[in-house]
Amino acid sequence: MARRALVFAALVVALIAAVVASLALGAVKVPFADVIEIVFGGGPGGPDQQIVETLRLPRTVEAMIVGAALGIAGAILQGALANPLASPDVIGVTGGAGFGAILIIILFPGSIALLPVGALFFGLLAATMVFAFAWSGANRGSVGKVILAGIAVLSLFTAATTGLLAAYPERAPSAIFFIAGGLTSSGWDELQTIWPYFAAGFICAVLLIRPLDRLALGDDVAASLGSRPHLIRLGAAVSAALLAAASAAIAGLLGFLGLVVPHVVRMAGGTSSHTFVVPASAIGGAALLAAGDTLARTLRAPIEMPVGPFMVLLGVPLFLWLLRKAV
Amino acid sequence: MLDLFGPYRGYRAPFWLAVVLLVVAMAVPAKAAPPKRIVALTPFVANTLVKLGVTPVGVGQTLGGHDRLSPKLSGVPVLPLSHPNGPNLEQLASLDPDLVFSSRTWAKGNESMGDLGIRVLVQEPFRLNGAYAQTKVIGGLVGKRKEAIALAAAMKRSVAAARKGIAERPTVMLILGVGRTPFTFLANSWGGDLVTKAGGRLLTGGVTSSSGFERISDEIVVAEDPDVIIAVPHANEDDIPSLTEYLRSNPAWQTTSAVRNDRIYISVDNSLLQAGTDVARTIRKVRRVYLQN
Numbered sequence: 001m002a003r004r005a006l007v008f009a010a011l012v013v014a015l016i017a018a019v020v021a022s023l024a025l026g027a028v029k030v031p032f033a034d035v036i037e038i039v040f041g042g043g044p045g046g047p048d049q050q051i052v053e054t055l056r057l058p059r060t061v062e063a064m065i066v067g068a069a070l071g072i073a074g075a076i077l078q079g080a081l082a083n084p085l086a087s088p089d090v091i092g093v094t095g096g097a098g099f100g101a102i103l104i105i106i107l108f109p110g111s112i113a114l115l116p117v118g119a120l121f122f123g124l125l126a127a128t129m130v131f132a133f134a135w136s137g138a139n140r141g142s143v144g145k146v147i148l149a150g151i152a153v154l155s156l157f158t159a160a161t162t163g164l165l166a167a168y169p170e171r172a173p174s175a176i177f178f179i180a181g182g183l184t185s186s187g188w189d190e191l192q193t194i195w196p197y198f199a200a201g202f203i204c205a206v207l208l209i210r211p212l213d214r215l216a217l218g219d220d221v222a223a224s225l226g227s228r229p230h231l232i233r234l235g236a237a238v239s240a241a242l243l244a245a246a247s248a249a250i251a252g253l254l255g256f257l258g259l260v261v262p263h264v265v266r267m268a269g270g271t272s273s274h275t276f277v278v279p280a281s282a283i284g285g286a287a288l289l290a291a292g293d294t295l296a297r298t299l300r301a302p303i304e305m306p307v308g309p310f311m312v313l314l315g316v317p318l319f320l321w322l323l324r325k326a327v
Numbered sequence: 328m329l330d331l332f333g334p335y336r337g338y339r340a341p342f343w344l345a346v347v348l349l350v351v352a353m354a355v356p357a358k359a360a361p362p363k364r365i366v367a368l369t370p371f372v373a374n375t376l377v378k379l380g381v382t383p384v385g386v387g388q389t390l391g392g393h394d395r396l397s398p399k400l401s402g403v404p405v406l407p408l409s410h411p412n413g414p415n416l417e418q419l420a421s422l423d424p425d426l427v428f429s430s431r432t433w434a435k436g437n438e439s440m441g442d443l444g445i446r447v448l449v450q451e452p453f454r455l456n457g458a459y460a461q462t463k464v465i466g467g468l469v470g471k472r473k474e475a476i477a478l479a480a481a482m483k484r485s486v487a488a489a490r491k492g493i494a495e496r497p498t499v500m501l502i503l504g505v506g507r508t509p510f511t512f513l514a515n516s517w518g519g520d521l522v523t524k525a526g527g528r529l530l531t532g533g534v535t536s537s538s539g540f541e542r543i544s545d546e547i548v549v550a551e552d553p554d555v556i557i558a559v560p561h562a563n564e565d566d567i568p569s570l571t572e573y574l575r576s577n578p579a580w581q582t583t584s585a586v587r588n589d590r591i592y593i594s595v596d597n598s599l600l601q602a603g604t605d606v607a608r609t610i611r612k613v614r615r616v617y618l619q620n
Contacts, residue, residue, distance in 0.1 A: 027532070027544035050582050051546045058578075110566030113573050115507060169410035171561040174504035177542070184507045185545040187578025302532035302547040304508070 004276050007268045011283040015064070018290035022060040023052065025294055027302035055185040062183055062191060063293045064286040066247040067257065069198055071285025072205045073240035073247075074258030075265075075277050079212040080236030081143050087259035088244030090150040091237050094255040095157035096126025097248030098179060102161050105175045106168045115178075116190050116249035120197065122157070123245030129153045131237060141230035146237065181254040181308025183293050194246045201242035205278060208235055212274045254289070257311050260318055261285045267325075288314065361470030362425035362446070368406070368413060369451045370395045371602040372428040375462055378478055378604065379471040385422045387414065395596070395603055412436040416443060426468070452602045453539060454520045459483060485607035490524060495620040497554035499527035500585070501599065503540055504560060510540040518559060518599030521606070525613040526620045527555065545579035556585040557592045557617050559600050567593045592617050 024035050030048045037043050038052040070088065077086040088094050100122025104115045133149040135141050165172050177184075211232045214222045219229040240258075247254065265280040266272055292310040299305065367373035368387030376383050377397045385404045389395050396405075404422065406414040413433025420443060429437050430451040440447045450465060452458040459479040466475020499522050501512040512519040513531050516539030523529050532547035558574055560566070574580070574591050585591055594617075598609040614620055 027546040028550045047550050047552070047582070050549050054581070055545055055549065055579055109560055109562040110569040112507070112570070113576075166409070168561075171504075172410065173510060173540075174508075174561070177508035182508065185579045186507060189578060297544060302544045303534055303536075304542045304544050 004269045004271060007265065008276075008280060008283070010268075011265070011280055011287060015283050015287040015290070018287045018294065019060055019064065022063060022290045022294045023056050025298050026051065026056060027297065027304075054187055058188050058191065059183050059185055059293065060290060062250055063290040065191070065198055066183070066251045066254070067285035067287070067289030068282035069201060069243040069247045069285070070254060070258040070289075071261040071281035071283075072202070072278055073243040074260075074285075075262040075274070075281040076205050076208055076212060076236045077240045077258070078262055079216060079272075079274055079277070080208075080233045081146060082216070083143060083147065084263065085259070086147075087255050088240055088247075089154060089255045089259075090147055091241055091244075092126035092130045092150050092153035092157065093123045093241050093244040094248060094253050095154040095161070097123030097245055098253050099126075099157040099161045099164075101178045101248070101252070102164050102175050105178065106164050106171045109171070109174070116194060119178075119249040120194065120245050123248050124241060126153050126157055127237065127241030127245065131234065135230070135234060141233055143233075146233065177306050178252040179308075180306030181252040181311065182296065182304075182306035183251050183289075190250050194249050197242050197246035197249075201239050201246065204235060204239035204242065208232065208239060209274045209278055212236065216272065216274075251289075252306070252308065254308055254311055256308075257285055257289060261288060264318055361468070364423055364425045365469065366406070366414075366419065366422055366424040366427045368408065368427065368429045368433065369602065371452060371458065371461075371604060372450050372465060373397070373400060374604040375465050375475075375478070376469065379466055379469060379474050381469050381471065384424060385414075385419070389597060389601065395598065395601070395605075408433065412439070416440065419443075419445070428465070453515060453517050455486065455524055455606060458602060458604075458606060482604070482606060486524070486610060489607040489610040489614075490526070493526035493614070493620055495618070496526050496528050497618055497620065498530050498551065499555045499557060499618070500530045500548060500551075500553040501527075501557050501559065503558075503600070508542055509558065511543045512559075512599075513539050513541060515539045517602045521599060521609055522557070522613055522618075525610045525618055527613070527618050548580060548583065552583050553585045554588070555590045555592070555617055556580070556583070557594055557599070557613075559594050559597070562593075562595055564595055567595065 023039060024032050028051055030052060034044055034048055035052055038049055043049045073088050077090065078084060097119040100118035101115050104111060104118040130149045130153050134146040139145050165175065211227055214225050214227045215229055215232050222229050261284045262277055262281045265284050266277055269276050269280060292314065293307045295310050296305045296307040365376065365381065365383045366385040367376055367383045370389050373383060373386040374397045377399045383403060385406050386396060386400055387406050387408045406418055408414055410432065411434055413429060413436030416439055419440065424445055427440055427445055427447045428450045429447050431449055437447050437449065450461050452461050459482060462479040463475045466472045501518050501522055502509040503512060504510055511531060513534060513536055514523065514529055519529050530551045530553050532543045534541050534543060556574065558570065560570055562570060570593050571591055575586055580586050
């Protein structure tokens with residue numbers, strides 16, 4: 001219990017440090033005292049105020065929400081599918097969202113404002129296709145069927161995306177940042193459109209915490225305790241689809257974060273209890289994305305780099321280490 | 328005995344030197360004939376060839392947007408291009424070219440063309456001075472050196488005329504693409520150079536890059552406060568109103584002078600993206616429509 005509390009406290013400290021860095025650092029140097037003043041409603045006015053209020057603050061909040069959403073999506077999927085490799089990719093969301101965004105960028109550049117909506121729509125459409133295939137016919141709702149349907153749908157949308165990029169290569173540069181994954185300084189507009197999906201996903205995830213712990217005992221035991229394993233699995237998949245599609249609409253394709261963060265908190269906390277893993281993954285994901293985005297913005301400032309590669313750079317060594325330990 | 332060299336005794340060294348020079352001169356092969364079957368993958372080279380009186384056997388499609396090729400090339404086969412391979416090699420080979428003028432954009436394809444035994448030269452200027460120099464190089468290669476020198480001189484004169492009387496030098500951010508993360512043209516890009524020549528002060532945040540484009544932080548845009556924003560998207564004229572509205576509503580740019588004074592423009596003819604021979608006309612358009620100087 002003490003170990004979990006310690007890990008939780010460390011994650012909170014990491015999140016606070018990442019948020020402070022995200023607000024204080026950027027391409028333009030703003031005095032730290034001014035940053036604090038601006039965040040608490042005051043400020044000197046002028047470009048510095050505009051930079052912190054309109055660019056850094058919404059971006060930091062987006063990083064926290066998206067990071068938390070992907071962390072939770074990974075945690076509940078891994079729990080529901082009893083598969084350590086489960087992530088939003090597995091239920092097709094990443095492939096669908098990528099296709100939706102690239103479709104808008106390549107074929108409808110005049111309607112570029114619809115990019116988040118396109119990503120969200122196709123992300124959820126891909127997940128719906130996975131659910132439709134996985135929860136019909138023989139062995140409906142089985143783990144293997146969900147994963148195989150997810151891989152098939154992911155392949156379908158990935159091929160469609162690649163086809164679009166190959167057909168319009170001169171338009172590909174506009175799509176690079178979305179594919180690589182990255183936050184933008186687009187104010188609060190996108191969050192205002194997408195927040196209901198995050199809210200629904202978060203609520204659904206919270207409601208699933210205890211049922212997922214029962215499911216971890218095995219389908220038969222869970223059923224004997226009055227739970228319905230297939231329904232829990234479907235609920236987890238729907239919640240993860242909402243969270244991952246909404247995240248992709250804002251930050252592009254960052255699915256890897258959802259794969260790694262739950263493993264890290266599980267190992268650090270020494271428990272697989274979802275009461276601990278889900279909130280810890282939320283805080284860990286938020287801290288990791290806020291820190292990664294700060295790095296992406298400042299490492300070669302004023303040039304901005306996509307945050308996706310930083311996530312992978314941080315995540316791959318951890319993941320390989322976990323694999324080694326698992327063997 | 329007949330002494331053939333008798334009269335030249337005392338002049339032996341100069342005589343033998345003359346003989347050697349004559350032999351060497353005869354040994355040097357005749358000057359290579361200019362290539363007959365030329366493929367021009369860029370609009371700059373295609374239009375330059377037309378102005379020099381040479382018709383290529385194939386041309387590359389222009390990058391999106393409007394076709395910027397000379398009307399005199401209307402019957403010439405157009406080769407579709409894909410990044411980074413350039414033309415379809417079978418289509419290219421069917422034209423049986425002696426020489427292909429390519430671009431570094433098709434770097435991977437250039438190697439493959441070379442493997443087919445086709446002579447490939449990369450000729451696409453990224454600065455105005457490069458356009459003058461490369462016009463002369465192209466002329467030399469196709470046996471029209473004098474015409475090319477005259478063409479470059481005429482281009483210089485027309486550019487000088489187009490630049491006359493610049494009254495204001497507004498700060499300009501020139502952006503490529505319309506995704507949520509547009510790239511900024513740098514000074515070493517074709518569009519960046521032309522906007523500068525037209526009197527604009529290009530905002531780049533002090534960034535340099537060999538590619539000529541970089542994704543620059545919106546914080547720099549706010550801090551440097553451009554007077555004018557010009558976007559070069561891959562889009563159609565029909566998209567101009569919605570794209571302008573999208574850029575104007577970008578919350579990151581709301582306080583810039585360009586947004587406040589409604590000076591956001593969309594350029595869809597690609598004249599700022601890809602080098603052409605219509606430089607003076609492009610500079611005039613930039614001055615009249617965008618910079619208003």
